[in-house]
Amino acid sequence: MSDFDDINRRGLVLVGCGRMGGAMLKGWLARGLEPGAVTVIDPRLAPEWQDKGLRVNAALPDDPAVLVLAVKPQMMADALGQMPRLADTLVVSVAAGTTIAAFEAAFPGAPIVRVMPNTPAAIGQGISAMIGNARAGDSDLALAELLMSAVGRVVRLESEDQMDAVTALSGSGPAYVFHMIEAMAAAGEAQGLAPALALDLARATVAGAGALAVHEDEDPARLRENVTSPGGTTAAGLRELMDAERGLPPLMARTIAAATERGRQLGRGQA
Secondary structure (H helix, E strand, C coil), X not given: XXXXXXXXXXXXXXECCCHHHHHHHHHHHHCCCCHHHEXXXXXXXXXXXXXXXXXXXXXXXXXCCEEEECCCHHHHHHHHHCCCCCXXXXXXXXXXXXCHHHXXXXXXXXXXXXXXXXXXXXXXXXXXXXXXXXXXCHHHHHHHHHHHHHHEEEEEXXXXXXXXXXXXXXXXXXXXXXXXXXXXXXXXXXXXXXXXXXXXXXXXXXXXXXXXXXXXXXXXXXXXXXXXXXXCHHHHHHHHHXXXXXXXXXHHHXXXXXXXXXXXXXXXXXX
């Protein structure tokens, strides 16, 4: 018996099959979702998804188990305008900035779960935060968690107000880390390393440190202290990085605050 039995019987609708939608679909199919149970709505569907047994841009099933909206926030209004009323269907959104209230207006009476995954979901290493509306019961939340666990870890929020900060931290966060790799590599170059070598060292260091932080499941301050010898090279570097006025802590605080505020603006419909 598969966890996807009810979905295989009633069907799943995926609106938007780009990078995130495609990553989720790959995870679901690997875990027992039948291709014929999936209706994909995407006018620009990538060639890799053709001839896979999916129902592509076809009429929606009468009573699908789940509707997953994986389009960009700027396209959400158009997507919602094309959806029929689906009162008994679990609606799952993975778009930043679109509030539960907007989905409740489009799907009156439906259980709705808003989710924020991040791009490492493409390799099954994502983390998704989720929150449901009042209509979403335990079984709805469990189903949404089942779907999102196919691409990584899942955490549940206490209120929707937390979603903008989650988006700013983990949703946008991979871009911050990619830029950190860029900056570390450039700094290595400035100290005389060849560009390819500097990039290789920076990329592997960030990836390895992140994996170690997850594996050890310990306070990152303790992990940092374990690497730092008094008067050594790490201590010299950290004096600059941890400076209270011009180091990483105030810079990261401004970064997360700016991204959080932009999420709030999107939620208010500001372009």
